[in-house]
Structure formats: structure tokens, C-alpha cells
Amino acid sequence: MTLKEKAKILDKDSIEKALKRMAHEIIENVKTMDDTALIGIKNRGSHIAEKLADKIKDIVGKRPPVGALDITLYRDDLTQVSEQPIVHSTEIAFDIEGKRIILVDDVLFTGRTIRCALDALIDFGRPKQIQLAVLVDRGHRELPIKADYVGKNVPTAIKELVEVRLKESDGKDEVVILEKAD
């Protein structure tokens, strides 16, 4: 299957702006950052969580704790995927018990990743609240899941793919829509 790049929906500047706006929304919404932590879903969600934490620090002067969650072992399609996903480590260096956790991912699509992440997260303790922040919401939900903070809503066709590229993993910051060529 070959993929053809169809459109660039966010460039470096617009990603920056979206993250800054999301940071403001989070701060306004949670009132105090003292009991709030960010947890990114590996791999790109955790890069976005780090960026978001930097933006929050720029505004309130204090950086919230950031963790990284690997959800491979909680996936509901382990027996269906053709390539066996690599199991990475989860890195959460703080206690999530009683905290407000903002779960961060790059793209919200079917909602299944978030379902896995909720299961995985709750195995670490009982947060007082879990919210969801995503850079791109592309629609097509298969589960009743909704984001609290969205960088950009992008209506897509089901056969399209939204790819978030980040400096940390892909060399540059951009979001593109790809289309299956065949």
C-alpha cells in the first residue's frame, strides 16, 4: 500500500499556536496546576505532552509533571495487527492517585487508543479526574470518547490518514493528510 501526501494541515507555527492555546485552555479550566499532571501516550503523544508542559510553564512559571504511557499490552487488536507492536516502557515517575491527569495524544480517531490508555492508567492508581487533550481530532469515533482540549478539528474521509510529524521523532513539526494511492 502506497500513500500519497494530500495536504499539509498544520505547519510548525500553527502547531505552536495550537499548543499555546490548549495550554491556556487547560490553565483556565483546571484553576490550579498544583494537582495536575500530563501523561502522553507513546510515542508522539508523549512528545506533545512535553511540548504542552513547556507552554504551561511559560504561562504559570511552573512545569507540571509529565509521564509517558505505553499502551501496547492493553490493545484490543493484539491478535489482529499484522506487525507485532513493540512493547515500550511506561515512565510515570509520580503517584497519579488523587491527581487530575490530562491524557495527551497526537490524533484522536476511533477512540480505541484512548480506551486502552484509560485501562492502563487506572492500573497505576485512581486519579480524581482524567481529561483528554489531542493535537488533531479527525472524527470517525467507534467508542463514546470525546476530547476536552483539541488543537485542530480536521474532517477526514475514512480512507485518509492523518500523520503528525514531530521534531523529536521525525525531524520536523507538521501535520499532513495522506491518502491511500490504490
Next chain:
Amino acid sequence: MTNEKKMVWTKKDIIGLEYLSKEEIEHILYTASSFKEVTTRQIKKVPALRGKTVVNLFYEPSTRTRISFELAAKRLSADVINVAVEASSVRKGETLIDTGKNIEALKIDIIVVRHDCSGAPNILARSVKASVVNAGDGWHEHPTQALLDIFTLKSKLGRIQGLNVSIIGDIAHSRVARSNMWGLTKLGANVTVCAPKILIPEGIEKMGVKVTNDIDEAIRGADAINVLRMQLERDAAGVFPSKVDFFKQYGISEERLKKCKKDIVVMHPGPINRGVEMSSGVADGQNSVILEQVTNGIAVRMAVLYLAAHAKRQ
């Protein structure tokens, strides 16, 4: 980016390190490091093998390996059944293949097998569709033990490539030694084996290891030693007149350890014969990682069960 790499795991069975490539061994070690994090959580359980069934089929008595496999399977949310030979129909004359076929008819997903005959897991793997994991066969291989030894060594010293590792003890009758030799040489370690002549199989140097009968030569300059259990009651009977004699000539004592590198890593697959292959001072000392090996064994076995169960079959 290294952790973005994809690996298609195709081995339904884990029979020995002889049959795994360097990349496959490294992939197991990487996966095990992720599972190690799981074992440090409050809730030490993930749903990766939910709905799968693992049978521990043990034709030879074992406590620690069976418990380790059982815990590993349970922490992956699999269901586990233990079959011990004494209590099974094997005593009524059923063959290994028939036992395998019957287990398969019960819709078991993974068979963990220990057998006193070398090669038994190979035969079983060929005759069933279920995954077969070798938990030790005769004098052949004990892959998960070697993987946990290598995992422990790597987490202590940061690498395997270029390390000087000496395996000391009954090389001839040790499946732990054989699996370690395969794994360590594939990952680029310099391996020395040391034992009395009679406990060194002929032609062993063809595996790419150095052979010596001199314990002091084996430990000098070593980054790590893996001291094997002397089965004086069994395989090694008659080689040494007494345990005291063996300890004098080959045992790792505090005095001997003083001649080694200060930060040498001391491993032992257990159970230890204190005062035979090593002194209590060494077993409980600063350099010993023996209990870490036991802890790491669960993470390594979780990785092996997970990979085998989800192997992409050809």
C-alpha cells in the same frame, strides 16, 4: 529513531538460543525491559495474554523455573495449568507427541515444557500448533535462564559486546552453560568456560569459546562470572572425591574474588550449593546479582510468552 523500529516476530516456539538470531535475542531483551517496569507496579498485571491458556508440562522436578513461568503467565493475565509428570498419564505409557496432541485438543495456546531428554521440546514443537517454550531439556538448552542471565548482565554493565564472561562449573552436563554460550557469543562477548578436563565436552571450542582448566586464569580479567550448580549428587558424581575438594580447586571464595576486577558481576542460576561452587560470603556479597537474576527471570519469561503467543505465523 531506534524505538520506532518494527520487528515482525515469526517464531512460534522458543526452543533455544542456538535457533535465534542476534536481532531476535536483542528484541527479547528490549521487550523484557518493558515488562520489568510492569513488575515494579502496584498492580503487576497487564491484559496482553487475556483469554490465552498456558500449560506448564514438567517431566522433571522444578520449583523456581515453574513458579517463574507461572507468575510470568499470570502477570500477563493468561490462565495457567501445571502438569507434573508424576501425576499424569505419562506413567501409563503415553508418548510425548500424544500428550502434546491431547493438550492441543484442550485448546491450549502455549506449552512450557521441561524434559530430561535433550531435543524433546523440538519434537513437541513440530507436532503441535501451540507455541512451545523450552524450560530446560536434558543437557541441551535452557533458553530463558540464559536470557535472564544476559538481561541481568546487560542491565548491570550496560552492554554485552566485548565483555569477558567466564562460565565456571560442570560445562558437560549444563544446559544453562550451553544456552549462555550461544547467546553470549552471538551478542559479541568473549566467553571462557572453565572446569576440570572431564567436565568439558570435546570440541566445545568450536562454539567460539575459550577453554581452560585453571580457575584463576578464568576469573582474571573477567567482567562477569556465571557459576554453575555442581550436581555432585548426579551428573558430576565421581569426578571429585568430595565437596571440599571441589571448593578448594574450583569454588569461588572471597580470597579468589579479591584477585578479580573490583566490580566483577557474580551470577548463579540457583539453587546454590553454599561452600561447594561458591562461598556464602560471595553469594551474599557486593558483587552477587543472584537475586536480581530471579527477579529479572519473570520479566524475561513474560517477554518470551508474549512474543511466542503473538508470533506472526508463516
